[in-house]
Amino acid sequence: MSTDMTTFDRHDTTNACYVCCDRHADLRPTAPALQIVDEDRSTTITFGDLKSRAHAFAQQLAGLGIKQGDCVAALVSRGAELTVAALGTWRIGAVFAPLFTAFGEEAIRHRIDQANVKVLLIEDAFRDKIAAIANLPPVILATDLGYSSESDTAPDRLGESDAVTPPIGMDLQAPFLRMFTSGTTGKPKSLDVPLRAFASIESYMRKGIELSEEDAFWNLADPGWAYGLYYGLIGPLMLGKATLYNKRSFDALSAIEIIRNQHITNLAGSPTAFRMLMAAGPEAMAPIRNQLRLISSAGEPLTEDIVNWFREHLGVVVRDHYGQTELGMVMIESPSQSGQERSDGGLALPGFTLKIVDEDGNEVDTGVVGELAVDCDASPLFWFAGYRETCPRNEALYRTGDAAIRTANGRISFFGRTDDVITSSGYRIGPYDVESALMEDDRVLEAAVVGKPDEQRTEIIKAFIVLKPGVAATPSLVEHLKMHVRKRLSAHAYPREIEFVPHLPKTPSGKIMRNALKNAA
Incomplete structure (x- = not known):
């Protein structure tokens, strides 16, 4: 199996547990x-201990009949249990699916x-969320992994042994993660992430986050999301x-305390999290001034007020x-x-070729707004097999649904979104699920949701609702x-504002005119 992630193309097989742990x-x-x-308290778990526990969980899964290609999901908060669940699943060639712990029943x-x-796999605190779900698969409690808040010793009841079975070698096209889209035009759809995506993850960790041997790294984002x-989990471990x-x-x-006590030098997160740090004020942030070497931002647009505040009070540039x-x-x-000034846009991560295209897939001129797309044929690190769904013309482009322009110096700057995904507090939320949940109330005749600009959360969800006759x-x-x-x-996915309206604006074909609602929000 491959041991060098920069030479994936020269190897036929690997295993995610081997790459990240063994x-x-x-x-x-x-x-x-970890x-x-x-x-x-603060607890340290070594790679040797992690390997042993991942092997034990893999044995338990195998005892339940889980085999290569089967899907194992985890409704577990961030921590050792989640990591062991992922590694043990991968070890036997199965596919891991994280479930965000704030999700509701539906x-x-x-x-x-x-x-x-x-x-x-589920944490005991979340069992009530699945109580009413019919036809559940077999359930394992996270406490059976031997990790509790009271103990960080290795579990005995999972049958650890000195003879650790090697991870299963798998083709690089085989999936190891099952994620979900944001659900723009319908309910969220599952998508598989193949093992070859490790090369892309490594490229970002080295070229984007620039994680060095000397760094202490913390990604604030929840591992229930991409x-x-x-x-936050895969990149550092690999x-x-x-x-x-x-x-x-x-x-x-508490975040400032962790950054100081854990000697964090490299931080990643969303603008929403950074605004929360800003709210503490310069005096509270003083103990970590000049400690952070790099900060990476993702998940929602990074605004200049955040960049300027962190530069002034922490002596570090936040990169978008x-x-x-x-x-x-x-x-x-x-x-x-x-080194201390922002650039006027972004560049393609090494391994990707980005284009700004018009509706016909032709590249637009510099300074002209178009849709950001990935040139799949010219992007050796591109791994998403479902990109053809975004290419009605059978072109070798992955269309992102985001509008952008290319500046005179060749960088790319965002102009806005072309789809209806709502970005709130770093989460991308599709309108369909929210509208469907609103329509479950028998007093609601029609519902449509849009993103409304919000200074702290980027956007909040606003719902426009038509009530049935006679309903107050x-x-x-x-x-x-x-x-x-x-x-x-x-x-994070409920409407913070609701407005009752007599009707929803629609096109002649009956489609809701979301732009009109956004303007009214």
């Missing part, structure tokens, strides 16, 4: 793999069904670096990066020659609908 455990078994910060049910989940999973998990509820003061679940990161912002628009109904969606989907 090869490091074999050479440096006592090296730290740093877990809880309320009153969101979980849909993903379990669509991903064809064969085993569900940026946190690809570049490079033999420890990844940090914060088990506490995120707030600015771009990607999607279907792509991983494909565009990075490199610093100007001065009351404040209590507003609160009922908000809470219903929040319970059905998740805490």
Whole structure:
């Protein structure tokens, strides 16, 4: 199997558990793999221990009949249990599907069904979320992995043995992750991430985040989503670096404490998280001034106020990066020659070729707004097999749905979105699920949701609702609908504003005119 991620093209097989764990455990078994910060302590788990526990979980899965290609899902908060679940799943050639812990019942049910989940690993705190879901696959409690908040010792009940079975070698086109799209035009669809995506992940860790041997790294993003999973769990481990998990509820003061005490030098996250740090004020941030070497931003547009504040009060430039679940990161912002000034746009991540195209797929001139696309034939690190769905003309382009322009110096700058995905607090939210949840109330005749600009969250979800005849628009109904969606989907995917309207604007063919609603929001 391949041991050098920069030479994937010269090898036929590999295994994600080997890439992220075993090869490091074999050479440096006592090296730290996980740093877990809880309320009153910090725990270090080594690569050697991680390998042993991943093997034990793989044995348990095999005992349940899980085989290569089967899907194992985990509804588990960030920490050792989640990492062991992923590694143990990969070890036997199965496919891992993370479930965001803030999802509600319907969101979980849909993903379990669509991903064809064969085993569900769940934290005890989330069991009520699956209580009403019919036809569940076999369920394993996370406590059976031997990781509890009281103990960081290796588990005995999973049958650890000195003879560790090697990971299964797999073709580079074989999937190791099952993720979900944002659900722009319908319910979120599953998509498989193949092993060859490791080359793309490594390219971003080295060229975008610029993770060095000396760095202590922390990705603030939740591993239930692509940026946190690809570049918070997989990326550091594949490079033999420890990844940090914060088990506490995120707030600015605790984050500052973690950055100081864990000597973090390289930070990644979303603008929403950075705004929360800013809210603590310069005095609170003073203990970590000049400590951070690099900060990477992704998930939503990075605004100048964040860049200016961090430069002034922390002495570091925040760099804006771009990607999607279907792509991983494909565009990075490199610093100007001065090192402390922002560039005026991004460049393609090495291994990708980006174009700005018109509706016919032709490249537009410099300074002209078009759609950002990946030239698949000229992008050796491009891995998404489903890109043809975005190419009605059978062109070798992956169309991102985002509008951009190319500047005079060849960099790419975003102009806006061409789709209806809502970006709120770093999460990309498709309108269909929210509208469907609203329509479950028998008092609602029609519903449409759009993103409304918000200074702190980038956008909030605003719902426009037509009630059935005779139904009164009351404040209590507003609160009922908000809470219903929040319970059905998740805490970040409910409408923070609801407006009752007599009708929705539509085209002659009956399609909702979302741009008109956005203007009215």
